[in-house]
Amino acid sequence: MRLPLTCALLALALAACQPVRPAAPAAAAVAVAADDNLNAVLWLQRSAEYRALAEQTYRAAADHLDAALAEADWDALVPEERGPAVAARPPAVVLDIDETVLDNSPYQARLVRDGGEYDDPSWDAWVEERKATAVPGAVEFARAAGARGIVLVYISNRATHLKRATLDNLRAQGLPVADESVFLGLGTAVDGCEQHGSEKDCRRRLVGQRYRVLMQFGDQLGDFVHIDANTPEGRQRLLDRYRDWFGRRWWMLPNPTYGSWEPALFDNAWSQPRQTRRAAKRAALEVAP
Numbered sequence: 001m002r003l004p005l006t007c008a009l010l011a012l013a014l015a016a017c018q019p020v021r022p023a024a025p026a027a028a029a030v031a032v033a034a035d036d037n038l039n040a041v042l043w044l045q046r047s048a049e050y051r052a053l054a055e056q057t058y059r060a061a062a063d064h065l066d067a068a069l070a071e072a073d074w075d076a077l078v079p080e081e082r083g084p085a086v087a088a089r090p091p092a093v094v095l096d097i098d099e100t101v102l103d104n105s106p107y108q109a110r111l112v113r114d115g116g117e118y119d120d121p122s123w124d125a126w127v128e129e130r131k132a133t134a135v136p137g138a139v140e141f142a143r144a145a146g147a148r149g150i151v152l153v154y155i156s157n158r159a160t161h162l163k164r165a166t167l168d169n170l171r172a173q174g175l176p177v178a179d180e181s182v183f184l185g186l187g188t189a190v191d192g193c194e195q196h197g198s199e200k201d202c203r204r205r206l207v208g209q210r211y212r213v214l215m216q217f218g219d220q221l222g223d224f225v226h227i228d229a230n231t232p233e234g235r236q237r238l239l240d241r242y243r244d245w246f247g248r249r250w251w252m253l254p255n256p257t258y259g260s261w262e263p264a265l266f267d268n269a270w271s272q273p274r275q276t277r278r279a280a281k282r283a284a285l286e287v288a289p
Contacts, residue, residue: 044105051136058137062144068214076249083209092211096218097156101254102132134173160187167264201226219255
């Protein structure tokens with residue numbers, strides 16, 4: 001039935017006066033705090049670029065193995081860490097474990113998801129899960145070294161009480177473990193050498209007494225040489241001094257998620273509140289004028 005024209009016009013006018021209500025959102029937005037490690041962890045887990053870099057590093061190192069073996073006085077330990085009669089010792093390669101041969105990004109991802117920070121109990125629990133996967137290229141390099149009779153020695157800042165879980169994880173990922181002596185964790189006692197904090201120089205000296213070290217692999221400077229001053233300037237001095245060793249004796253793996261470079265930006269004072277440390281990192285940014 002048609003309405004009279006006047007009624008229709010009145011209905012249109014009343015409809016135009018009604019307030020417009022916004023559509024209800026499909027779901028309420030959840031506030032998520034910013035996390036400095038979000039992009040870094042995603043890059044490790046999702047980018048083809050990370051995998052390319054890791055494989056490129058290990059492939060290039062494998063190409064240098066024969067030359068290093070052939071040169072009798074070739075050694076990847078700094079002179080003060082080498083043992084005597086280097087040429088007579090069996091050849092070895094020294095590797096850090098975390099973010100060098102084993103990828104722990106799922107642990108870092110948990111911290112990002114939960115808004116947490118590293119602590120020993122959560123880290124120990126992760127290691128005991130034995131779920132870390134091999135860094136791209138690490139297993140292939142290990143096979144190349146093993147085919148040449150080269151022993152792989154792991155110097156790690158995983159504590160010694162995590163040895164069993166760590167060796168299980170390495171073996172499960174196809175990384176060779178000649179025997180339990182090739183794992184030198186944090187807390188390993190070295191006669192005549194006093195270890196300070198997590199520095200690895202005492203353990204490298206121990207390896208130098210047993211082997212001729214052809215190469216070292218790590219994801220931060222302290223994996224290769226003792227850091228006297230963990231400041232940006234001190235770290236740069238070390239890089240300048242040993243620049244020619246990288247890509248020959250020393251091989252660096254990318255790790256943007258953590259490392260001694262970070263506390264160097266806030267005077268190594270982890271006791272400071274998280275926001276204070278974050279402010280110091282922001283202040284260290286180099287911003288274009």
